[in-house]
Every structure is written in structure tokens, then in C-alpha cells.
Amino acid sequence: MLSVALAGKPNAGKSTFYEAATEAEVDVGNYPFTTIDPNRGVAHVRTDCPCLARDERCGADDCRDGKRYVPVELLDVAGLVPGAHEGRGLGNQFLDALTDADVILQVVDAAGETNAEGEPVEVGEYDPVEEVDFVESEMDQWLAGIVDRNWESVVRKGRSPDFDIDEALVDMLTGFGATVHDVTYVLRAMEYPADPGSWDDDDRAELARRVRERTKPIVVVANKADVAPEGNVERLRETDKPVIPATADGELALQRAAAAGAVDYDPGDEAFEIVGDLSESQRAGLEQIGDVMAAHGGTGVQAALNTAVYDLLDHLTAYPVQNETHWTDARGSTLPDAHLLPRGSGPKDLAYAVHTDIGDGYLHAVNARSDRRIGEDYELEEGDVIKIVSTAN
Ligand SMILES: Nc1nc2c(ncn2[C@@H]2O[C@H](COP(=O)(O)OP(=O)(O)OP(=O)(O)O)[C@@H](O)[C@H]2O)c(=O)[nH]1
Ligand SMILES: [Mg+2]
CATH class of the missing domain: 3.10.20.30 (Beta-grasp domain)
Known part of the structure; x- marks a missing residue:
């Protein structure tokens, strides 16, 4: 099964996203490092079911009136802080947990109500654009560290007469979630010495960066869009990554309301309809979520998963x-x-x-x-x- 991992600084809403996307119960809290052990569950991407082309809906468990939900694995890990690759925070442990992931959903706090370490601050006090690049850079440095640590053994192999550098690099990197195809693709685009003894730190860092880019592409989830100050989501969109505005909290609330029969809503719908009896405050809460959905075409949870799998990974x-x-x-x-x-x-x-x-x-x-x-x-x-x-x- 395809594996999607949630990553990002502490307190950004990864576990809330996970809970909303998997319908599993996990710990959510307004403090850093609520999650320590990774959560692993099943989420779904949504697509049009082929039964829409027929007179009758198919009735498969994963088909809701022509909305087809296809399972993927979702991983929720501990928050990451700058310097994680050197072991800061829960660093290395967190990064190792991403080894199996095919694509990363980086949850950022678009509201800017938490700092780089995930500690609560006033809404808008921290600029979320600051946190966009650090996950990528931590992952690059983490992989570069692995390449460095294994280099001695590549150099040793290099002394044998039938040594082939490409083969040796494929051997090393397939252990870290890259396929033979990925490594071959990356090496074709690079110029590098055939003798591993002539590689320098920059060569190894470039290899690591390219392999990471190829094997762990990143979608940014601009979470807490419901409380984000004006302009934050737009500025996040100016970064070089795909950005999906979201309210994980809103998605969770909608699902609870749907389970209680209060609203008609399927994950990924652009809007919902109130069908049950609600108190004034419940109605007001839902209407607020409705406003965010109207601005962004939904809660963003389904859109983030779909963008990762259908766009970045280019699956069908x-x-x-x-x-x-x-x-x-x-x-x-x-x-x-x-x-x-x-x-x-x-x-x-x-x-x-x-x-x-x-x-x-x-x-x-x-x-x-x-x-x-x-x-x-x-x-x-x-x-x-x-x-x-x-x-x-
Ligand atoms: N306003 C708002 N708050 C949210 C949203 N999503 C999550 N939160 C809140 O953000 C806080 C952190 O949520 P978590 O899901 O525990 O965050 P996390 O990224 O898993 O945090 P760690 O496990 O500590 O890394 C909680 O108080 C959530 O209720 C959202 O869409 N909007
Ligand atoms: Mg968490």
C-alpha cells in the first residue's frame, strides 16, 4: 500500500489531521510533543468510481454513491524541530520513521500561533513561511548523514577490480526507501567521480538531496486556515511547494457531526448540509467551518491526500x-x-x-x-x- 507520512513542527495539527483522515482516536494537545510513538493507520484518497458510468451504483464498501475511497497508509509521527538530524527534540527517531514513506504531507501552522519549536504564541506572531523549508532541509541532512556514515564501506568496495559505483550506490540507498529505479534516475542526472575516494562532502550532500527529492516529495498543508491571519495562506503559496489550505480540526468536527446524523457530509465534499437538530452554538460552529470550506473548496484534508497521491506521485x-x-x-x-x-x-x-x-x-x-x-x-x-x-x- 502507498504510504503517506505527516511531518512538521510540533503542535501544527498532524495528529488532528491523522484522526480526521483515519477515523482513529489519538492524542491531540496544545503543547509540543503530544505524539511520541508513531501512529499508523489507513486513510483514503477519493476519486470518481467507474460505477458512475452505469445505471446502478456499485455498492462496494469503499464507494459512497459514486465517490470512491481508495486506501493508503497514513503515518503520524512526533513533531520535528530544527536540528533534528543532529538529534534535537525527538529528531533522529522521527526521521527514521519516515524511511518507508512514499510522500510527505508537511503540516504547517498557517495561523502562526506556535513558534518554530511548537510552543504556543499569539495568533500571527510566528511567520509560517519560516517553517516551510526546514523539514526538507532536515530530511536532506539526515540522508546525507546516512550516506556519509556508509561511505567508508563504498570506498572499501571500490578497491575490488569489478567495482561499479552505480551498483554500490544503489545497494546503499535502496535500504533507505529508494528503489533501484529511483537511484538510477538520480545518478543519470548527476555528474560524479567514478572513484568513491574522490567524492567530497558536497558530492554526497547533492546525492542525498536528489534522492530525497525523488523519493520523498512534499506537499505543504497550511493547517488552521480557520484562524489564519489574512494573507498567510497566500504568502505560503508563494513558496516553491504545492500548498493546500486546510482545517483538520474542522474536518474532524464535521465527521463527528456526520456520525451523529447532524450533517450530510462525505470526506472531500466541498460543502455540507445541516440535516439534524442542533443547538445555536453547534450551528454557529459548523457555519464557521462552512465559511472556511467556501473559501478553499473544502476542509483541505482530502485535497491534501489527493494532491500527494494523484499529483505528486502521479498515480492512477x-x-x-x-x-x-x-x-x-x-x-x-x-x-x-x-x-x-x-x-x-x-x-x-x-x-x-x-x-x-x-x-x-x-x-x-x-x-x-x-x-x-x-x-x-x-x-x-x-x-x-x-x-x-x-x-x-
Ligand atoms: N484552530 C485550529 N486548531 C487546530 C487545527 N488542527 C489542530 N488544531 C489544534 O492544534 C493543537 C495541536 O494539534 P495536534 O494535532 O496535537 O498537533 P501535532 O502536530 O500532532 O503535535 P505534536 O504531536 O506535539 O507534534 C491542538 O490544540 C489542536 O486542537 C485547525 O485546523 N484549526
Ligand atoms: Mg501529534
């Missing part, structure tokens, strides 16, 4: 079925499964995502939308419904 959703006419599995369930795959994937990649045996026994595939047989070189598109024919099914 494909739906394997057994029956290409009814779009069902062997038990007759319609569109039971959805898989997230990198753009450029083909039907055989989908077969492997379903099961290794199905991939190994792959014969051919049918595009159930067009009812045409497709070749192995066909590139999947968002929302494709595919029947895989394999010796294993």
Missing part, C-alpha cells in the same frame, strides 16, 4: 474485474477492488498488484469500458476497469 486508479460485462468479481460483487498504480503502468502491472501468481500467469487483458483486448504495452488510465486473463485465475 485501476479496477480489476473477472466479468468484463458486469464489472464483477467471481462472487458477483461490482468493482470490488481499486488499485493505485504509477502512471505508465500497464495491465501486467495491475495483474501483479492483484497477486504475484496472477502476474506470473498473465496471458492478456480486456479493457471492460471499451470491451477491447489490450496489449501489454497499453498504458492504464484513471478509472480503467480491466479484466485480466491469467493461467492463475
Whole structure:
């Protein structure tokens, strides 16, 4: 499963975001380092279900009237402070927890009501633009430290006659969440000495930075948008990262209200409707959330997850079925499964995502939308419904 990690300074709202996105209960508090042990749960990206093209909705557990929720892993870790790579705060432990993440949601406090260390200050007193770059820089330095520590062994290997520097670097970096493909991609774009003994600190730092950039892209979540002073979100947007304004707290409140039958709302909706009896103050609270949503097109929680997976990671959703006419599995369930795959994937990649045996026994595939047989070189598109024919099914 794709893994999305929440990162950022303490007290920015990571655990609130996590709770809103996973419906799990965790500790939330207005002080730094509320979270110490990482929380790991399941969140969802939202997309249009292919059943929207049919007369009947599919009834899959993850489909709410054509809104399809596809699972991803979400990780909530301890807050990070500047100097973490040297062990400040809960530093190294925090950074190690990000090893498996495919993409980072950096939660910043757009309200500026907490300083760089996450300690409460007056609203607007701290400038959130200041905190945008430090997560990236801590991660870069953390990885550079790992490269430095392992360099001796690369140099030692370099003395053997059949040494290949690319191979040695792939070996080293695949241990830290990079794939062979990632490392190869990064090395192709770099100029570097073939002899590891001739590398200097800058070469190693550049390698680390490029590998981090490739393997851990960052989306900035401008949280606490509900109390952010005028202009803060706009200034955050002027940084070089994608920025999604959000109110994690608002999303959580809406979900609680929806569970209590007070509002009609599904995660990712741009607006909600009040359907139950509410006290005056409850109604006022919800209306305030409604104003933030109107300004930003929703609470931002779903938008942040979607931007990370569909835009930054450039993934698409494909739906394997057994029956290409009814779009069902062997038990007759319609569109039971959805898989997230990198753009450029083909039907055989989908077969492997379903099961290794199905991939190994792959014969051919049918595009159930067009009812045409497709070749192995066909590139999947968002929302494709595919029947895989394999010796294993
Ligand atoms: N106004 C407002 N407050 C929020 C929002 N999201 C979270 N908060 C508050 O911010 C404080 C910190 O929230 P947490 O979710 O514990 O923050 P964290 O980033 O997990 O903090 P650590 O675990 O200490 O790193 C709490 O008082 C939350 O209620 C929001 O969207 N708006
Ligand atoms: Mg927390």
C-alpha cells in the first residue's frame, strides 16, 4: 500500500489531521510533543468510481454513491524541530520513521500561533513561511548523514577490480526507501567521480538531496486556515511547494457531526448540509467551518491526500474485474477492488498488484469500458476497469 507520512513542527495539527483522515482516536494537545510513538493507520484518497458510468451504483464498501475511497497508509509521527538530524527534540527517531514513506504531507501552522519549536504564541506572531523549508532541509541532512556514515564501506568496495559505483550506490540507498529505479534516475542526472575516494562532502550532500527529492516529495498543508491571519495562506503559496489550505480540526468536527446524523457530509465534499437538530452554538460552529470550506473548496484534508497521491506521485486508479460485462468479481460483487498504480503502468502491472501468481500467469487483458483486448504495452488510465486473463485465475 502507498504510504503517506505527516511531518512538521510540533503542535501544527498532524495528529488532528491523522484522526480526521483515519477515523482513529489519538492524542491531540496544545503543547509540543503530544505524539511520541508513531501512529499508523489507513486513510483514503477519493476519486470518481467507474460505477458512475452505469445505471446502478456499485455498492462496494469503499464507494459512497459514486465517490470512491481508495486506501493508503497514513503515518503520524512526533513533531520535528530544527536540528533534528543532529538529534534535537525527538529528531533522529522521527526521521527514521519516515524511511518507508512514499510522500510527505508537511503540516504547517498557517495561523502562526506556535513558534518554530511548537510552543504556543499569539495568533500571527510566528511567520509560517519560516517553517516551510526546514523539514526538507532536515530530511536532506539526515540522508546525507546516512550516506556519509556508509561511505567508508563504498570506498572499501571500490578497491575490488569489478567495482561499479552505480551498483554500490544503489545497494546503499535502496535500504533507505529508494528503489533501484529511483537511484538510477538520480545518478543519470548527476555528474560524479567514478572513484568513491574522490567524492567530497558536497558530492554526497547533492546525492542525498536528489534522492530525497525523488523519493520523498512534499506537499505543504497550511493547517488552521480557520484562524489564519489574512494573507498567510497566500504568502505560503508563494513558496516553491504545492500548498493546500486546510482545517483538520474542522474536518474532524464535521465527521463527528456526520456520525451523529447532524450533517450530510462525505470526506472531500466541498460543502455540507445541516440535516439534524442542533443547538445555536453547534450551528454557529459548523457555519464557521462552512465559511472556511467556501473559501478553499473544502476542509483541505482530502485535497491534501489527493494532491500527494494523484499529483505528486502521479498515480492512477485501476479496477480489476473477472466479468468484463458486469464489472464483477467471481462472487458477483461490482468493482470490488481499486488499485493505485504509477502512471505508465500497464495491465501486467495491475495483474501483479492483484497477486504475484496472477502476474506470473498473465496471458492478456480486456479493457471492460471499451470491451477491447489490450496489449501489454497499453498504458492504464484513471478509472480503467480491466479484466485480466491469467493461467492463475
Ligand atoms: N484552530 C485550529 N486548531 C487546530 C487545527 N488542527 C489542530 N488544531 C489544534 O492544534 C493543537 C495541536 O494539534 P495536534 O494535532 O496535537 O498537533 P501535532 O502536530 O500532532 O503535535 P505534536 O504531536 O506535539 O507534534 C491542538 O490544540 C489542536 O486542537 C485547525 O485546523 N484549526
Ligand atoms: Mg501529534
